[in-house]
Amino acid sequence: MDGQDLKRRMAEFAGMCRQKGVIATHQRTEIYRELAGSSKHPCAEAVFKGVKKRIPAISLDTVYRALRLFESKGVISRCCTIGDRARFDADMGSHVHFVCTRCGRVLDVAGSAPSFLKAPPEAAAMGAVESVRVEVRGRCGRCGKK
Amino acid sequence: MDGQDLKRRMAEFAGMCRQKGVIATHQRTEIYRELAGSSKHPCAEAVFKGVKKRIPAISLDTVYRALRLFESKGVISRCCTIGDRARFDADMGSHVHFVCTRCGRVLDVAGSAPSFLKAPPEAAAMGAVESVRVEVRGRCGRCGKK
DNA sequence: AGTATTATTACGATTTGTTAGTAATTATTT
DNA sequence: AAATAATTACTAACAAATCGTAATAATACT
Structure with missing residues (x-):
């Protein structure tokens, strides 16, 4: 930004x-x-x-x-929510987050394919879909080096 | 179950x-x-x-x-986390959740295509991926009928 | 089996994220 | 500029989650 x-x-x-x-x-x-x-x-x-x-x-x-x-x-x-604190985002566009399970950082995943941000058809059949949230959890680059 | x-x-x-x-x-x-x-x-x-x-x-x-x-x-x-209470799941396999924004129910979306549960390649480049979480938010069938 | 050791439980008290009541302040309307 | 409406800052309250600790249960050892 x-x-x-x-x-x-x-x-x-x-x-x-x-x-x-x-x-x-x-x-x-x-x-x-x-x-x-x-x-x-x-x-x-x-x-x-x-x-x-x-x-x-x-x-x-x-x-x-x-x-x-x-x-x-x-x-x-x-x-x-990381730990027990709510985290906020001003970017209302569809995007994927990478959440580090070690340090709690929340990173934007740039340029994710749109297929990741569409609701699967089985979900669409369950109700009126308003939004889809995709969160990849793992160890971020900084925490990866042990 | x-x-x-x-x-x-x-x-x-x-x-x-x-x-x-x-x-x-x-x-x-x-x-x-x-x-x-x-x-x-x-x-x-x-x-x-x-x-x-x-x-x-x-x-x-x-x-x-x-x-x-x-x-x-x-x-x-x-x-x-719905409202301000953490919700738990014993099912550690990858699956999609449908979260009703009206009543707070969390439903399992059965048989979602595996493409929804794979991390996008851009995310995999950011760190060691442990899991992918997909949450579809909307109004569930029960709440849908106004 | 019985004792020593270690881990877990239940209780109560605390901490912490978040929300609510309210008087004072600021912005808007006339 | 006065009146009205909305927002802010303060304090206190609330509820989810955590911690210290004595009592209890489970494991290891002989």
């Missing part, structure tokens, strides 16, 4: 908020920026720490509220 | 415990049986309630400890 990408994401954020009736306050904008500017799929606490550098008076509670609001409006997604 | 299947699973459990140095105590055996005998992917509390019928004095803490131990030894897996 370079500066250009982030800029585009922030513009999209403003548009989504307008469209979905979410007031893009200063705090919420910075919370989103923290999430969109990171490739770490951070937990609420990590987002809080990051935003705090720019808005020292922000409260953890506001971060939780904003993340929950964003999620309910489809602006971000709760991508997985 | 019929009686025959459960019986086979319990035998496999004994073998896995022996192999992995886990003492198969009475409590642990019943905890595993509760999980393997259910197709509901229960949370810790639900396992506790089930086992309690057979071992009234069992404590919730013992259930948590056993589930954590089993997970760390690869005997069971924590399949997902």
